[in-house]
Amino acid sequence: MKNAEPGDGAGPVVSGQDLVVRRGGQLVLDDLTFSIAAGKVTGLLGPSGCGKTTLMRVLVGVQMVTAGTVTVLGLPAGHPRLRARVGYATQAPAVYPDLTLGENLRYFGMVLGLRGRQLREAMAAVVAQLDLGGLDRRLVGTFSGGQLARVGLAVALLNRPDLLILDEPTVGLDPVLRRDLWALFHGLAADGASLLVSSHVMDEAARCDTLLFMREGRFLAEASPVEILKRTGASDLESAFLALASPERRAVRQ
Numbered sequence: 357m358k359n360a361e362p363g364d365g366a367g368p369v370v371s372g373q374d375l376v377v378r379r380g381g382q383l384v385l386d387d388l389t390f391s392i393a394a395g396k397v398t399g400l401l402g403p404s405g406c407g408k409t410t411l412m413r414v415l416v417g418v419q420m421v422t423a424g425t426v427t428v429l430g431l432p433a434g435h436p437r438l439r440a441r442v443g444y445a446t447q448a449p450a451v452y453p454d455l456t457l458g459e460n461l462r463y464f465g466m467v468l469g470l471r472g473r474q475l476r477e478a479m480a481a482v483v484a485q486l487d488l489g490g491l492d493r494r495l496v497g498t499f500s501g502g503q504l505a506r507v508g509l510a511v512a513l514l515n516r517p518d519l520l521i522l523d524e525p526t527v528g529l530d531p532v533l534r535r536d537l538w539a540l541f542h543g544l545a546a547d548g549a550s551l552l553v554s555s556h557v558m559d560e561a562a563r564c565d566t567l568l569f570m571r572e573g574r575f576l577a578e579a580s581p582v583e584i585l586k587r588t589g590a591s592d593l594e595s596a597f598l599a600l601a602s603p604e605r606r607a608v609r610q
């Protein structure tokens with residue numbers, strides 16, 4: 357059993373206070389105060405360009421923050437001790453096309469400090485989880501889009517992170533693969549991991565335990581799908597989002 361770490365326990369795994377981010381002179385995250393619950397799949401849903409990736413970059417510590425504070429697993433976002441505890445899969449998988457799957461996994465595993473048997477077991481586990489068996493010796497540059505997306509996820513999962521941040525992990529995947537990946541996400545949460553999964557496809561919202569609805573750098577709602585439907589009186593989450601984003605609703609929220 358691993359030693360207790362900051363952020364273990366019942367509190368939120370992420371909390372943000374008055375977070376403001378400007379990029380290229382543009383206000384991208386507009387004074388966000390929020391939290392992300394432990395042991396759940398939280399969906400970050402909103403249209404293209406609303407700031408989802410920017411928020412994820414803040415959580416992993418690669419985005420300059422203009423104002424506010426963000427705590428991840430009890431430490432300031434980007435703290436070196438979080439490197440091995442937070443897994444991040446970017447939208448375009450950040451892996452080496454000129455290395456094989458096995459070489460990529462070995463390289464990233466070693467960067468995370470895994471060695472010997474521990475590394476071999478971690479590699480075998482993610483290959484099984486992401487259904488990448490038999491591809492070990494193939495160059496990643498020859499993989500299909502769906503296979504490549506799974507390599508990015510496999511790397512993010514290598515160290516069994518406590519917090520997984522997945523930027524549009526199912527975009528462009530076929531329905532069977534999407535269903536399998538959502539089952540994997542919930543399985544990981546059942547094992548104690550916390551997940552933040554972004555999407556701009558509203559039909560994925562219903563698969564999340566809890567939702568952050570985002571638009572133009574602000575949150576429209578932070579609640580479970582059921583609560584959001586109840587609050588808006590909408591029959592589906594897409595209509596709920598549109599209702600929350602309408603000017604009249606925005607006036608009510610302010």
Ligand SMILES: Nc1ncnc2c1ncn2[C@@H]1O[C@H](COP(=O)(O)OP(=O)(O)OP(=O)(O)O)[C@@H](O)[C@H]1O
Pocket residue numbers: 379380382384402403404405406407408409410411556
């Ligand atoms: N490197 C950058 N410099 C300046 N502005 C940027 C940069 N990257 C993104 N932006 C701007 O920040 C805003 C938010 O972008 P972000 O990538 O966070 O959105 P997103 O919700 O993740 O979009 P998508 O769903 O298309 O990935 C957009 O207006 C975008 O143009």
